Amino acid sequence: MSQPRVFLVDDHELIRSGIRAELSGSVEIVGEADEVDAAIEMILERTPDVVLLDVHMPDGGGLAVLKALTQAQCKVRFLALSVSDAAEDVIAIIRAGARGYVTKNISGPDLTDAIYRIAAGDVVFSPRLAGFVLDAFASEPGAPLMALVDVELDQLTPRERQVLRLIARGYTYKDIATELRISSKTVESHVSSVLRKLQLANRHQLTNWASERNLS
Amino acid sequence: MPVTISPKPKLGVPLRPLRRSSTDGILGGICAGIAVRMGVRERTIRIVFSISAFVFGLGLLLYMALWLFMARSGEHQSIGQRISHQRRETEILLLAVIVVLGIALSVHSIAFHHGGPLRHGWFFQGNSSFVWAILLSAVAILAIWRGTSSEERVHLQGLVNAAPVVGKASSRGWKAVALRVIPGVILVVVGLRIMNRIGGVWGAAVPALIGAMVLLFGVFVLLAPWWLQMVRDLSSERRERVRIEERASMVAHIHDSVLQTLTLIERAAGSEVDVVRLARAQERELRQWLFDPNFDRDSKKAPESFAALLATIERDVENDYGVKVELVVVGDCSADENVRALVAAGREAAINAAKWSGASIISIFGEVEPAALSLFVRDTGSGFDLASVASDRQGIALSIRQRMSQHGGEATINTTIGTGTEVQLRLARSVARP
Incomplete structure (x- = not known):
């Protein structure tokens, strides 16, 4: 299988660069966004295989991105990535359509593995x-x-x-x-x-x- | 739970049950509610009520009674039912009724028996039923205000704010000023006139009292902008103070925990193990503070429960051994002696895993079910040969197996060399707890 095309959505530059560094070489990163509207626009334009989605962001967070893209009939798969462990937030993002949820302290290889599984249509439960x-x-x-x-x-x-x-x-x-x-x-x-x-x-x-x- | 929302009413189609409208009402939603129930226009019912209000005040009384005893749409209890369940509210209302009855009866009887300005004036003559209706309505309004649901209270608050005399009193427009000054002046004048008429054989006390009350009310309306402003300032000041206090406690917490930890991390920058350990400890603490509803923010100590005890294992093992612990707990229950024994056995298992397995992560899973508690401690480390554990090593025998059997539980240890170990602990719950 060729490398999955991944899009990063996170409002923290540090986290994005950390994820980029850990994933480089094993997946193809086709873009990143640090806010909801830009994310929606660019994901629709670049149609990546997997979107790594931060749950907590200003202007509605990952949930807003998910809902907008679901309405737009976008077939992209989402993996939610978060430091938050409030059960309500996590369940809400899964119910809105994310195919999995992992915490940000996941190791690089584990994250890569999760992305490959999501790209293949599987589900990732931490x-x-x-x-x-x-x-x-x-x-x-x-x-x-x-x-x-x-x-x-x-x-x-x-x-x-x-x-x-x-x-x-x-x-x-x-x-x-x-x-x-x-x-x-x-x-x-x-x-x-x-x-x-x-x-x-x-x-x-x-x-x-x-x-x-x-x-x- | 599904909420039944009544569909939009259609003219000519009656709809059960009889409820006060929460959307189309002007005052209590009674007319709108009746209109929906009977399938007629709201306006019709409103006109009927308005006209009957002039027939000895009957319409007014009926309106108030319905307001008290019809439940609002979407609510299960009427205001009357709600009040009758609260002893304090019932007492307040009884007191109000007694006071009103007392005043009315004494004024009425004095005026009636002795004659005097009141008897000849506009106040009582032939119209005493109106006075009664108004007095009873005042009591009913008190009851409504005290017994209403918070949702309806918002609606009533809006009504009060929109009322001409009170609400716009603080604004400066000429309309608002007129609406305030004219009734105020009229009330003051009427009050003064009543007081001027004092005289005659029966003494001055009663009309003086009424005159003074009317006068006071007039002054009250005239000065509305100032006292309203004062009331609003007081409540907004209270809100502001609460906000500042909350912020102060937040700042104190962040300072005590997060800033301190960041300083420690800067100092320990050379040692990867220490940095990870500090960060994990801080993460745990902050997460508990943010997300754990049981966490008591004042005493900074969670109440003792199964989940809270497991969290202390996570904390201690991560701190002492620098190993990451992935803790998942489903459900929770209070901790008795048996639960503590279960957790202690789990702690021993986790410490063993941290010390000997060489795995970088230990998974702990606790689940509370109606009949039993289970606890799993798993690592994917080196594993060991159970049979070859030296008999003088007491950890597994004493701390895990014996402890569990003493408290009516059982322990199973699965281990394979090279793939890891899982300790499974199970404890039947002794008494059914809520």
Whole structure:
């Protein structure tokens, strides 16, 4: 596979240059932007394979970029990159369409690996994201993130739950495949279906919201 | 939870249930609500109420009663229900009713029995039902103001601000001045006239009192710009003070933590291990301060819980061994003796991993489920041969296995030379906690 074409969106020059240095040679960086509007414009123009998206930026942050590009029917894949670990922010960006979430202290090789997987259409769940998602789907009433997902419509299957737990425990997809005696592809498909459920919950709520207001 | 929003009403189509409108109302949304319920025009209902208000004040009383006992659209309780559930509010209202009744009855009876200027004047003669309606409405307004939901309060606040006498009193336009001065002057004049009429056999006390009240009210309206300004200044000053205090505590926190750490990092610039350790410690602390809802900002100490205890493992192992710890916790519960034992066993496992495995990162995953707590400590380091651990080495036997079994839990250790180790700890929850 040729090198994926990557676009950087981050309002901190230091972070961008750090990421550039770590990725140089292994991926092709086709551009970078430090604010929402410029990012939207340049991504539409250059159509990269993967956008590395900072969650927290002025003027709406990564969420604004994601929403604008989703509306523009842009097929670019997003990997969210952040120092913030407020569960609400992370879940929100995943639900808006990001295909994965990693924290900024991820090592260079791990980040490269994540970009290749996103470019290939896979999903990247870091242990922390797996924890947030488990929390969001927690069956115990009163869990703080319950409100974020439609619990009745989209329960996780026991297998999906198992896979998420293993990710949270620090297993790589390959480790999980060995542990559960399934193929890496099956692991991938479980994680993808979790992501789909998260994003679906979003759509259900939207349609409910719309029908309640006679918009649909 | 889905919120039911009533669709746009259509003329001629009745709609259940009867609710005060939260969108189309002028005062309490009662007319609009009734109009929607009956499928007629709002204006019709408004005219009916306005006319009936002149029939012994009946319309006014009915309006106030409906305001109190009809729930607002989107709310579950009416103002009356809300107040009746609050002892203090009920007491205040009862007191208000007693005071109003007392004043009205005494004025009424004195005027009626003794005759005098009030009886011959415009105030009571033949119109006492109006007075009653107005007095009861005043009590009702007090009840509405105290018992209303915060959402409706915003609406009422807007009404008060838009009212001609009060709201625009502080502006300088000639209209506003006229709206303030004319009623003010009228009130003052009427007050003075009532007081002038004092005399006769029955004494001067009651009309003097009423005259003085009307006079005072007139002065109150005339001076509206100044006292309103004063009230607004006071509240904006309070807001400003709160803001400054919050900022001060923020600055203090950043100074105590972030700036200090940055200084330490500058000094330790030569040592990569130290810089990483300091940065990680600062990151942890700041993250807790920003995102942990349970974190008590004043005592700077999180309450003791499963998640908080696991966070101390993360902190200590990273500080003492310079190894990165990736901690993920799902759910939380309060810590009893058994939970503490579980965490202590996990700490031992994490320290072992940091000391012996050679891995640069240790994953800790804790999960709280209704029936059990589980804790996993994993590294991808060298691993070891369980059977060959010298019997005098007590770490695994005592600190992990025995500790877990003593507290009704179990420990499993998976290790392979070359690929790493995972310690799995599980503890049934003794009592169901909320």
